[in-house]
Amino acid sequence: MEPDTPSEPSLSASAKLRATLSFLRSRVGNLRRSHYGAKLAEGDVLVLGAGFSGLLIGIKLKESGIPFTIIDKEEDVGGTWLLNRYPGCACDVPAHLYSYSFEPNPDWSEAYAAAEEIHAYIKRVYEKYDLAPRTRLRTRLKRAMWVPQLRRWRVALESGEVLQPRFLFSCVGALHYPQIPDVPGKESFKGTMFHSAEWDHATDFSGKKVVVVGSGASAVQFVPEVAEQAQRLVLLQRTPNWVFGRGEWLLPARYYPENLKWTYRNIPLARAAYRATLYWKQELAMSFGGLFDARDNPRSRLLHAQGRGYMASHFRGRKELRDKVIPTYPLGCKRICKSDVYLDSLRRPNVDVVVAGLAEVQEDGVVDTLGTKHQADILIFGTGFDIGSVGEDVQLVGTGGFSWTGNSAWRQGHQAYLGTSMQHLPNTFVILGPNSVLGHNSVLLMAEAQADYALRLLKEALDHDIDSFAVKPRVLQDYNRWVQEQFTDKVWSRCSSWYQAETGDIIALWPRTTYDFFTCLYNAPGLREDYEVTAADAPVQARL
Structure with a gap:
């Protein structure tokens, strides 16, 4: 049973030490080839975007032995x-x-x-890590819709081809269109x-x-x-x-x-x-x-x-x-x-x-x-740019009537847990999502922490035969209430800018230091604590 008042992220010295040790363990773990590739089929993991974030996810997935495909509408990466x-x-x-x-x-x-x-x-970097065989350029997304009966995404490309990944990484960037x-x-x-x-x-x-x-x-x-x-x-x-x-x-x-x-x-x-x-x-x-x-x-x-x-x-x-x-x-x-x-x-x-x-x-x-x-x-x-736009001619359809076209999700103030998980997008990780952009340091630091967090959750889902997951509404609400409170003594709360959504909430920026963000992510509980999960009830092939 969930507590009435979930605790807010701890930023104590001990929490920061635990986060640092978790970070170091994740780096050592990346040196070892894992068994996760045997638990996924080709096409089960789709990465949207071949910029800094998309290639980062590709590298992390490859290190873990997980098959994946990166798609990008442009003729080159970058x-x-x-x-x-x-x-x-x-x-x-x-x-x-x-x-x-x-x-x-x-x-x-x-x-x-x-x-x-x-x-x-x-x-x-793209060439060093040999990501070309896993990357499809000149491939434009038209529509991605979550299909609850299959517990998969149905991804329609402009070419007419349809993909059905289990897991989606959105790496389109906040400043693109x-x-x-x-x-x-x-x-x-x-x-x-x-x-x-x-x-x-x-x-x-x-x-x-x-x-x-x-x-x-x-x-x-x-x-x-x-x-x-x-x-x-x-x-x-x-x-x-x-x-x-x-x-x-x-x-x-x-x-x-x-x-x-x-x-x-x-x-x-x-x-x-x-x-x-x-x-x-x-x-x-x-x-x-x-x-x-x-x-x-x-x-x-x-x-x-x-x-x-x-x-x-x-x-x-x-x-x-x-x-x-x-x-x-x-x-x-x-x-x-x-x-x-x-x-x-x-x-x-x-x-x-x-x-x-x-x-x-x-x-x-x-x-x-x-x-x-x-x-x-x-x-x-x-x-x-249209902050957080996925493209005016692109649509992401999740649960509960959620639809993301252009920059609608950011403009309307939709929230993300740890800047990474949005309530109505199951089995999806948004890299550099809401409240993960910076005004003082490199966003690549944020993206790397999010990539480690996302891979940890993905591996947990595979380890425990979890078919689908979405962040719990209470967890999301309490986390984002805490995030907005952190802006109280910051200048962004005293003026208008593109950092804000139509709701008045500051949706783009992270309000504290990057080290505080790392502390939140590396100490965050796993899927079974923070997410609503659905266990696999039959082999994937049987459902398809």
Whole structure:
């Protein structure tokens, strides 16, 4: 019988020690080939997506001897780092943290790796672990529906083929499908128009009038590149972003010198120590440095003053730009952007920052929400992504009438237990699901912890002949009540952003340190405690 009040996750020192030991045991266990492959048939495990998370799951399954298939709609692996190739595209997490812990790269060329270098790393890992025989590219999902009579998923592909996996891993990523404003007139525009995630590399900006809609993380990276070429660039900015330089303690000004790369390549302990130091620097900024703290205290006031001072230093003598570009909302409410060149690019004589949104597109330009028209030869949308979208033409149908199309699940505030298990999606693991995105560290750390948790549950299901499982409603509700309570003293609870669902809950972010997340996952009870399970009542073949 369930207790009336399930306990909330423990983050005590002893809990963290137990989590650390569990993590180490999981790494040692991965070195041993397991017997689980004999308990599953080909096609029983399906992984959706061949980006960082999908390949991670593939590697973990392969280490456990479990047969699997990865499908992806694109022509190559890489996910967001295959699709996003706009000028200046790079990760805003230090490169030595933005890689698998078990597959370090000593040869990162820059402190913050560019998209091309990250994609090359992904390809090397893909080839090293020989995942190609298990990967089906150019394979587009149309509909996945849970069939309770079979205790399997019925997965319809765009080609007409139907798959029937027992277990599903959703690794499509939270930031994948471009978001383009729904304004009138887009079809009438006679110039070149595209989203930053669908960059037209054939476009020549020389001598052209360019309008950029949006000033978020992508625009911060590509605006300086475009501004150098365009005759005129108008930036339509609804809300400014906090922008910091890339120069930080422990990081090179830009490129890693060859002697350091040699050291990291030939002295693994030095490389591991460097990564660990970077990791704890990020963690301490969150836990003790006042980052994202909504309370009025000396630490948060100092961070805010430093941020404002840094940005203001780039606009000396340009009060009108300071007033437009420096945010008035608390530091961290929206994602903090990093660039050494963006703020200076806004000072260029051919750049005009307009504090307004997009109201209408006309054949020769755009009209902003203030009613001003701006002539344009090229229109670029730097307007982000549909958070948590599986695709507007894709549908996941679970139990209890649950249906996930586009970003409906995230927008409506559907919850996930430990960011991984959603109540109405049986036998399914969502990697980097609700409340597992970060504002201060590498999401790959989160994905690895989720992968270990998911594999532990999958093996438990096979060990105990469990046919289907779904997280208990009470467990899910209590966990997510606790998660939302953790936002009380964080800045995200004091402002609106894409981190929030329509319900007002903060659905995207994890509110604490990554080590706290690891503690929750590695100490979490198993299937028979936290999940409603159905035991196998007949051989699988008999039911099919």
